[in-house]
Amino acid sequence: MKIVKVLKKKIENKDLIVGVIGLGYVGLPLSVLIATKGYKVYGFDIDKKRVNQLLNKQNYISDVDTNSIKKMIENNKFIPTDNFDLLNMVDIIIICVPTPLDKKRKPDLSCLYKAVKEVSHHLKDNDIIVIESTTYPGTTNDYVKNIFSKKGFNVGQNLFLAFSPERIDPSNKNYTVINTNRVVGGCDELSTKIVALFYQNILEAKVTCVSNSTVAEMSKILENTYRLVNIALIFEFAKACNKLNIDIWEVIEAAKSKPYGFQAFYPGAGVGGHCIPIDPIYLTWDMKKKHIKLPLINISDKIIKNVPKNIVKKIKRILKLQKKKLKMANILLVGISYKKDTSDLRESPSLKILDILETKRANVNYYDNYVKELIHNNKKYSSIDLTNINQYDLVIICVDHSNVDYKYILNNSKIILDLKNIYPNGSDIYGL
Ligand SMILES: NC(=O)c1ccc[n+]([C@@H]2O[C@H](COP(=O)([O-])OP(=O)(O)OC[C@H]3O[C@@H](n4cnc5c(N)ncnc54)[C@H](O)[C@@H]3O)[C@@H](O)[C@H]2O)c1
Structure with a gap:
């Protein structure tokens, strides 16, 4: 429990150094938010063009305020980079890389796997890892945890690992990353507690802890499946209305x-x-x-x-x-x-x-x-x-x-x- 106290103090004193991997629609607004909250953030991306754009204080995501990017970079609070050796500098790593489908419409987890492997080369005692990329239930607790265990880390003892689904809705003016409620599910109780504490310090929204990372992963899939099914239903009603000449x-x-x-x-x-x-x-x-x-x-x-x-x-x-x-x-x-x-x-x-x-x-x-x-x-x-x-x-x-x-x-x-x-x-x- 001593480690929780140490990390809590670090989080509250903004001494925790943050790494965000993947600076897209999810990772860029999150990095800028964490930096504006007073933490130092290293933003990692394999896309050199994106990193250079940011270093030149140019924005490529319309939801993010360009002036905030500029200010955070000038104040050395946000450091975009493609040098993954700088992962050695950070205490918490948040992974926000794409999880698309491949040509055969099967999950393509190659970006997530690559990012996790990269992280595994730079792990230190008491690092905190959060996955925000959407994936199928069990990815964090089975696949990701296993890679870290093979490196000699014991999740819940000298490494903390959780899944926290991102809910950002690009172009939504009412709900942005800061005021959208969050779900956190760790691979163990300590991981859940520490990661929830971190999000509570950067968000102005409710943080809900669930019993494990698999529940958190499934909750994200449920949210989006709910929308898929209901939109499909509306298209069926549109078809019927068209036939019946109803608006x-x-x-x-x-x-x-x-x-x-x-x-x-x-x-x-x-x-x-x-x-x-x-x-x-x-x-x-x-x-x-x-x-x-x-x-x-x-x-x-x-x-x-x-x-x-x-x-x-x-x-x-x-x-x-x-x-x-x-x-x-x-x-x-x-x-x-x-x-x-x-x-x-x-x-x-x-x-x-x-x-x-x-x-x-x-x-x-x-x-x-x-x-x-x-x-x-x-x-x-x-x-x-x-x-x-x-x-x-x-x-x-x-x-x-x-x-x-x-x-x-x-x-x-x-x-x-x-x-x-x-x-x-x-x-x-x-x-x-
Ligand atoms: N876009 C949304 O509205 C949204 C909302 C909620 C959740 N999500 C989830 O968040 C995740 C990220 O989505 P996004 O929309 O931000 O994607 P994005 O394509 O906008 O950005 C991802 C970034 O990650 C970088 N990247 C890819 N592989 C990398 C690696 N190995 N190391 C470092 N950087 C890497 C890419 O260059 C890119 O800049 C996905 O899992 C997605 O399902 C997206």
């Missing part, structure tokens, strides 16, 4: 008036980002190995994956009414990122729509103030300006970004397919 958006608003038991989810171009389309598959993959079937997750995943394909079918029907074919039709996608007010393109459904349209030889352009240009399938695209919007056979509102002149789009487009209910009047098609 799905009005139906959702009506259901929302119930003060309990209903949470609103909305249709759109599909589902993207690094979480909802991916995290539930980590669980189904793990369960499949254990001969357990989770059909609700599988069918939800299938429904969501089919959304862009169904949208293209609708586009084809709209064009047919104008006696036009998809081939050579001029189509404009408004919003190319995966969701509102972010530049994040990962798993973006707009890109999936673009892919299908291009295989059908349509001419596709996009407009997105958050994504001025992008390279997709080795082809370069740039956001167009809207001056010639009336030349498009169809304009599709894929994302409801807030910095768009929707009135101008409405007044100058031939036909609009509005997937985000920007122009609520009971129909998603305008101009026919």
Whole structure:
């Protein structure tokens, strides 16, 4: 117990030196927050370009305040680096590297494994390790702990290890890393206690301790699977409403008036980002190995994956009414990122729509103030300006970004397919 007292004092006196591995949507805001709370933070990333951008006080994540990055770097509180030997300097290491799916849609834990291996070469007595990257239940207590044990460390005695899922919601103005409640599950009681104490010192939110790291890992997968399944349900209702000529958006608003038991989810171009389309598959993959079937997750995943394909079918029907074919039709996608007010393109459904349209030889352009240009399938695209919007056979509102002149789009487009209910009047098609 003596060690808990020593670490508690270090945490409270801000003497604890922090290392964050992976400076992306999760790791960068977290590093800047910890530094502004008075701790010294080493931010590690294998991407030299990102490290250099930060060292030049440039920002690449829109949710993070550029002035805070600048200030923390100038005050030597935040030190971005690709030199992993500096891990020797830190007392607590928080791992925030990507955990995507591979080409066969199986969990790709290579970044996490690489980061953990790197950490294992620099371990010291009483180091604290936290995994924030989303993964399937058991990763921390089985795989990660095992690597550290092989190096002669006893978790709970001379090393502390926990999983604490990140819940950041990029572009959410109300909830950011600082005020979003947190879950902490250690591999043992002492690890839970120490890691929870650390987060209590940097967050202005509730920290909930659970009985072990596996519960914490499963809680994160549950949160995102809950969203996947409910969004799939809304797409089914959208299909039924379309057939019955009912406005799905009005139906959702009506259901929302119930003060309990209903949470609103909305249709759109599909589902993207690094979480909802991916995290539930980590669980189904793990369960499949254990001969357990989770059909609700599988069918939800299938429904969501089919959304862009169904949208293209609708586009084809709209064009047919104008006696036009998809081939050579001029189509404009408004919003190319995966969701509102972010530049994040990962798993973006707009890109999936673009892919299908291009295989059908349509001419596709996009407009997105958050994504001025992008390279997709080795082809370069740039956001167009809207001056010639009336030349498009169809304009599709894929994302409801807030910095768009929707009135101008409405007044100058031939036909609009509005997937985000920007122009609520009971129909998603305008101009026919
Ligand atoms: N983006 C979100 O909204 C979100 C929300 C909650 C949880 N998560 C989870 O957090 C984790 C990180 O996601 P993200 O969105 O921040 O990813 P990201 O791609 O934005 O950033 C990850 C960073 O890690 C770096 N990196 C990769 N391998 C590395 C290694 N071995 N050592 C050091 N750096 C390495 C990359 O260069 C990149 O800069 C994932 O597991 C994700 O599921 C993401």
